[in-house]
Structures are given as structure tokens and as C-alpha cells.
Amino acid sequence: MTSIDQGPATASAQDAAHVDTPIAPAQGMPVSERVLRVLIPLVMLGALIGLWAWYVAAYNIPKYILPSPELVVQSLIKDWPILGMALLVTLKITFAALGIALVGGVALAILLTSSKWIELALSPYMVILQVTPVIAIAPLILIYAPSTQSALLICAWIVAFFPVLSNTTQGLKSTDHNLLNLFELYGASRWQTMIHLKLPAALPYFLAGLRIAGGLALIAAVVAEFAAGSAGAGSGLAFRLLESQYRLNIPRLFAALILLCGTGVVIYGVTSLISHLALRRWHESAIRREN
Amino acid sequence: MRLDHVSKTFSNGTIALKDMSLTIGTGEFISLLGPSGCGKSTALRMLAGLGEPSSGKIIWPDPADKSANDKSEGEIGFVFQEPTLMPWATVFKNVWLPLRLKGISKEAARPRVMEALEMVGLDKFVDSYPRELSGGMKMRVSIARALVTRPRILLMDEPFAALDEITRQKLNDDLLRLWEQFGWTIVFVTHSVFESVYLSSRIVVMAARPGRVIDEIEVDAPHPRGIGFRTSQAYGEYCRRTSESLLSAIGTADHL
Numbered sequence: 001m002t003s004i005d006q007g008p009a010t011a012s013a014q015d016a017a018h019v020d021t022p023i024a025p026a027q028g029m030p031v032s033e034r035v036l037r038v039l040i041p042l043v044m045l046g047a048l049i050g051l052w053a054w055y056v057a058a059y060n061i062p063k064y065i066l067p068s069p070e071l072v073v074q075s076l077i078k079d080w081p082i083l084g085m086a087l088l089v090t091l092k093i094t095f096a097a098l099g100i101a102l103v104g105g106v107a108l109a110i111l112l113t114s115s116k117w118i119e120l121a122l123s124p125y126m127v128i129l130q131v132t133p134v135i136a137i138a139p140l141i142l143i144y145a146p147s148t149q150s151a152l153l154i155c156a157w158i159v160a161f162f163p164v165l166s167n168t169t170q171g172l173k174s175t176d177h178n179l180l181n182l183f184e185l186y187g188a189s190r191w192q193t194m195i196h197l198k199l200p201a202a203l204p205y206f207l208a209g210l211r212i213a214g215g216l217a218l219i220a221a222v223v224a225e226f227a228a229g230s231a232g233a234g235s236g237l238a239f240r241l242l243e244s245q246y247r248l249n250i251p252r253l254f255a256a257l258i259l260l261c262g263t264g265v266v267i268y269g270v271t272s273l274i275s276h277l278a279l280r281r282w283h284e285s286a287i288r289r290e291n
Numbered sequence: 292m293r294l295d296h297v298s299k300t301f302s303n304g305t306i307a308l309k310d311m312s313l314t315i316g317t318g319e320f321i322s323l324l325g326p327s328g329c330g331k332s333t334a335l336r337m338l339a340g341l342g343e344p345s346s347g348k349i350i351w352p353d354p355a356d357k358s359a360n361d362k363s364e365g366e367i368g369f370v371f372q373e374p375t376l377m378p379w380a381t382v383f384k385n386v387w388l389p390l391r392l393k394g395i396s397k398e399a400a401r402p403r404v405m406e407a408l409e410m411v412g413l414d415k416f417v418d419s420y421p422r423e424l425s426g427g428m429k430m431r432v433s434i435a436r437a438l439v440t441r442p443r444i445l446l447m448d449e450p451f452a453a454l455d456e457i458t459r460q461k462l463n464d465d466l467l468r469l470w471e472q473f474g475w476t477i478v479f480v481t482h483s484v485f486e487s488v489y490l491s492s493r494i495v496v497m498a499a500r501p502g503r504v505i506d507e508i509e510v511d512a513p514h515p516r517g518i519g520f521r522t523s524q525a526y527g528e529y530c531r532r533t534s535e536s537l538l539s540a541i542g543t544a545d546h547l
Contacts, residue, residue, distance in 0.1 A: 178375040185339055185369050186389045186440075196388070200379045282378045282420045 067251040075251035076258065083240060083252070087259050090221055090236035093149070094267070097156030098217040102210065104157075105164025109202075110194070112165075113172040130162040134220055138227035148228050152236075155224030160217035167209030171202025204283050207275040214267040222260065292338070292444065292476070297347035299333050299502075306501035307333040310347070313495060313504065317443075320470055320477045322487035322494045324537065330502020331480045332372075335446050338478060339369050368437030370447040374429035376421040376436075382408070383417040386436045400439075407435040410469060427458035434466075444476045452482070463490060464517070471514050484537060488529045489521055496536045506536040 049069050055061070056068040063071055076083065108126075112119045134155050145151035175198050183193045225238035235243075237256050244253035279286035292315045299308040308330035315321055323331040337344055376385045384391075386407055390400040408414045411431040421429055430450060437445060451459045467490060470477055481487050487494045488510055496506040510529055512520055520526050 176375070178371050178373055179377065181341055182369070182371070182375055182388075183392070185341060185367075186392045188392045192392055196391070197377070200377065203379070282422060284422075287422075 064248045064250050067254060071251045072254040072258065075249075076255040079252050079255060083237070083256055083259060086235060086237045086240045086256070087263070090218075090225075090238065090260075091263065093152050093156055093221040093225075093236065094217045094263075097153055097160050097221065098213060100153075100157050101161035101164050101213055101217065105161050105209070105213075106168050106206065109165050109168035109172055112169055113198075126162065126165060129158055130166075134159050135223055135227050138224050142228055152221060152224045152228060155227075156217050156220040159220035160213040163212040163216065164206070164209040167205045167212075168202055171205025172198050174205070175201045204279055204285060207271075207278060211268065211271045211275060214271040215264060218260070218264050218267060293350040294334070294338075295348045295350055297334070297337065297344045297349060299330065299337065299342070300345045308337075308344075309501040309503045311502075311504055315476060315478065317476055318474050320479065320490055320492045322491040323478065323480045323497060324482065324484065324487045324494050324533065325497030325502075326482065326499050326537075328502065329497040329499040331497050332448050333502065335448050335478060335480050338444075339367055339446050366442060366444060368440060368442035368445045370430075370433055370437045370445070370450045372449045372452060374421070374426075374433040376429060376432055378421050381418050381420055382413065382424070382432050385421070385432055386439050388436060389440045403439055403441075404435075407439040408432075410438060411435045411465065425458075426454055427462060430454060430462060431465075438469075442475065444478070447477065447479045449480050449482065451486070459486070466490065467514070467516060484530055484533050488526060488533055489516065494533055496533065505539070508533055508536065 052066075053069050056066055067075070108122075112122060137158075138151070138155050141154050142148065142151045145154055179197055179201075180193070183197055188196070221236065222238040225236050226242065229239065229242070237260055241253055241256045241260075244250065244256060276286055294311055294313045297308060297311045298306070300306050311330070311334060313321075313334075323334060325331050333342070336342055337349060377388070380388075383404060386404045387397065387400050390403065391397075405414055405417070408417065411434050413428060413431050413435060416424065416428070416432075421432070424432065434450070437447075451462050454462065463486060466477075469475075479487070479490060491510050494508040494510060495504055496508065497503065498505045508529070512523075512525055512529070
């Protein structure tokens with residue numbers, strides 16, 4: 001290669017080397033800034049809990065209205081056998097629903113984009129399923145479903161499945177036409193075009209759907225359980241919340257709430273991480289902009 | 292390879308190409324030159340098997356090559372206007388694609404992929420992603436992908452139109468060098484008079500509305516061509532003739 005191309009070539013080589021290192025937000029920052037990034041949220045959290053504790057103590061708030069932070073923690077530890085079991089039930093429903101939503105959403109998206117007739121026939125029902133509040137159809141599902149657990153699963157699935165479906169459908173339709181021509185030119189089969197072109201092209205859309213679906217699955221699992229009102233050993237966190245309210249066991253209610261929050265945050269974090277890892281090498285959304 | 296009275300009408304009634312006849316000899320470097328809408332890309336796509344002619348025939352040299360499937364298997368390499376790379380795949384995987392679609396494994400394809408990348412001078416960038424490359428380098432990857440099947444005919448649809456002048460000149464030189472070395476048949480679509488004269492052994496001048504051939508110009512300047520040819524009087528003369536021919540083409544289309 002002559003000198004003309006050396007300019008961009010070497011620049012890109014450096015660029016490539018730079019991209020080889022993982023693009024974590026903390027990368028390449030001075031140590032002090034990295035420490036601050038961890039420290040500031042922690043200090044903020046500590047301050048809020050401190051304020052809470054001070055308010056409860058200073059104004060003598062009764063524990064059935066607002067329990068102190070240490071009471072909540074005590075309750076979390078003391079009631080762990082009950083709450084832990086309930087958390088497990090909620091997690092099972094959430095992840096089962098999310099799993100089925102992912103498989104079903106992607107499969108249906110492939111089906112819908114493969115034929116416009118199928119799309120015309122099915123898509124109105126997909127929309128109806130989505131716009132009807134799940135809490136409104138939960139009573140019906142409870143009657144039809146063989147068990148409460150399966151009814152909860154169906155409710156959570158209905159809610160989680162739509163973002164996966166609509167995002168993946170959009171992604172599958174957004175394939176670059178030139179690349180489609182290219183695949184046709186090289187005699188690719190429908191199957192090869194799907195595996196090597198359409199699915200990778202739809203991946204960023206699918207991952208955005210996954211992030212939404214993850215949060216929605218948890219919300220729907222809780223909402224459905226509120227509607228179902230199941231009791232006994234098989235009940236999840238939502239039932240424990242209601243139960244604590246009836247019994248005015250507000251510290252336990254807070255403890256259950258914290259577990260739900262934590263679960264939601266973890267699901268969001270994990271799905272975001274998956275998205276980041278899958279896209280970090282090539283997709284604009286995962287690449288830090290440098291000017 | 293021959294186009295015999297080929298016409299193409301789109302479903303909206305636009306006549307993209309009217310009665311085009313062209314014989315392409317082995318080892319020729321033919322440029323299809325014309326304003327936008329003259330059907331040069333349409334003609335090229337039909338040569339590649341993307342879309343059938345509405346009337347007329349495309350005749351292939353070997354009777355065995357007639358079917359669409361045979362054409363796409365190693366016979367033809369196509370370079371699009373844009374690099375058309377898969378952003379999620381490395382340079383290697385992009386170039387491997389035509390072979391991969393034919394079921395050739397990564398290891399079996401490796402020597403040929405590397406050979407194609409060496410031809411365009413990108414063998415050091417196998418593991419880079421397209422977004423890490425400059426515009427000219429992406430185009431080189433695209434050319435390498437077209438070359439990896441070792442085609443006898445290379446079809447190029449304004450491949451360098453989006454590049455800056457310096458990169459474009461460099462790629463023109465590289466393309467000529469490869470053509471002289473390997474003796475492919477190249478059909479090159481362009482709207483640049485200077486590019487077509489510099490590269491081609493024959494220029495087919497086309498006019499728009501309806502798309503048709505209005506002139507053919509032989510450029511029998513000797514190869515290898517380089518800066519000497521590009522600054523010669525003969526080159527200027529060819530450019531003048533081609534421009535005049537092109538101008539008459541535009542003149543007939545009064546609403547341009």
C-alpha cells in the first residue's frame with residue numbers, strides 16, 4: 001500500500017486497538033473520578049436512610065405508619081424464611097414468564113414477518129392483548145387456568161411478551177435492503193438469510209425489547225398476584241405485601257417492598273449488561289462517542 | 292456475455308431500460324456511463340441476476356451458466372454503491388460470507404479470504420469491525436468480498452461514488468492493477484467521465500427517460516495506465532469526446 005492510505009489505516013489501527021479494550025464506563029478515567037462514581041450514590045443512599053431514621057425518631061412516628069430503617073432490616077432478617085420463600089415464588093413466575101415471552105415473542109415475530117397474510121390475520125389480536133389491562137383479564141384467566149400458579153404465569157407472560165414481539169418484528173423488518181440483495185445474489189436460502197442476516201440485524205431491537213420485558217414481567221407477576229390473592233405456602237411477594245398490610249405488620253411490608261425493588265434493579269442491570277456485551281463491538285448505542 | 296434487445300419496465304410503469312443491446316467480451320473493462328435514471332444500474336443488476344428483463348434476453352457464454360443459480364456460484368462478483376457490510380461481523384466474516392453461504396467452513400475458507408484481503412491490502416484488519424474502518428477501507432472489504440469467490444466477471448455499481456477524490460483515485464489505480472493482473476471482465480457503472488476514461492477499454496454512454504444506449508467509445512490507450520495517462524493529451528481528448536457524447540444525451544432529455 002502506498003503512503004496515501006497510511007493515514008487512515010494507522011488511525012483506524014489505533015482505533016481498533018482502543019476498541020479492543022472493554023468499553024466500561026470506568027475505563028480510562030482517573031482513579032479519583034472512579035472512586036467518586038461509586039462513592040456519590042452510596043453517600044446519597046446513606047443520607048436518605050439517615051434522614052428517614054432521624055425523622056422516625058424525632059417525630060415519634062409509630063411503627064405501623066412508618067417503621068425505622070433498623071426495624072425494617074430486623075424484619076427482613078427475622079421474616080426471611082417467609083419472605084425468602086415468597087421471593088423465590090415471584091422470581092420463578094417472573095423468569096418463567098420472561099423465558100416463554102422471549103421464545104414466543106421471537107418465534108411469533110419470525111412468523112409475522114415471513115408472510116404479510118399471517119401478519120394481517122394475527123397482529124390485531126396482538127394489539128388487543130397488549131392494550132387490555134392485565135388486571136382486567138386476570139379474573140377470567142384465574143377461572144380458566146388449571147392452577148393459580150399457571151394463571152399468574154399467563155398474566156405475566158401476556159405483559160412481557162408484547163415488547164419482545166413488537167421490537168423483534170420491527171428489527172426483522174429493518175434489514176438493510178442492499179444486504180438482502182447481496183444475500184439473494186449469492187444464492188442464500190431463506191434459512192441462511194434468517195440466521196446470518198435478519199436475526200443479527202434485529203438483535204439491537206430485540207435487546208431493547210428484552211430490557212422492557214424484564215421489568216414488565218416482574219410488575220405483571222406482582223399485579224397478577226394481587227388480582228389472584230392466592231394464599232398459603234405457594235404465595236409470592238405480592239401476597240405477603242397484602243397480608244402484611246392487613247395485619248398492620250408495616251416493617252415486613254417494607255422488607256417485602258425492598259426485596260421487590262432489589263429484584264427489579266437486578267433484572268434491569270442484568271438485561272442491560274447482556275445488551276452491552278452483545279452490542280459493544282459494533283452497535284452505535286453501545287459505543288462511547290468521542291469527538 | 293451478451294444483452295440482446297433487453298428492456299425493463301418497473302411495476303409503476305417507468306421504463307428503466309429500453310432495447311439495450313451490448314456484447315461484452317472476455318477480459319474487457321466496460322464502463323456504463325450516464326446521468327442518473329438512465330438504467331445503467333438496472334442493466335447491471337439484471338446482469339447479476341437481480342430482476343429479470345421485461346423483454347429481451349441476457350445470453351451467457353457457456354450454456355451451462357444459463358440458470359440463475361449457476362451465475363451466482365462463483366461466476367459473478369458484485370460490488371454495490373455502498374460497502375454493504377454486516378456491521379455485526381468482523382472483516383473476516385464479511386469476506387467469508389459468499390463462501391459461507393455455499394457451506395464452506397471457516398478453516399477451509401481462510402486461505403481464500405486472506406488472499407482476497409491481501410489483494411486489497413487489508414490483511415492486517417481481519418478482526419476489525421466495519422465501523423472501525425475508513426470509507427475507503429470499507430469499500431476495499433466490499434471488493435475483497437466480491438473477489439473471494441474468484442469470479443470471472445466483476446460487476447461494480449458506482450463503487451467509488453461516495454469516496455473522496457484522493458481515496459477514489461487510489462482505488463481506481465488498485466482496481467486497474469488487479470484487473471491487469473487477473474484478467475477479469477469488469478462492468479463498471481459510473482457517472483464520472485474522467486473515471487470511465489481512465490479505467491475502461493470501452494465506454495457505453497447512456498441517456499435517460501427512457502434509459503437507452505446512445506454511444507460506444509473505444510479507449511485503446513495502452514496499459515498499465517497511471518499518472519502519465521491521466522495527464523496526457525490523449526486522455527484529455529477521450530474525456531472531451533465522452534463529455535460531448537454525454538452532453539448530447541442530456542440535451543435530448545429536455546426536462547433535466
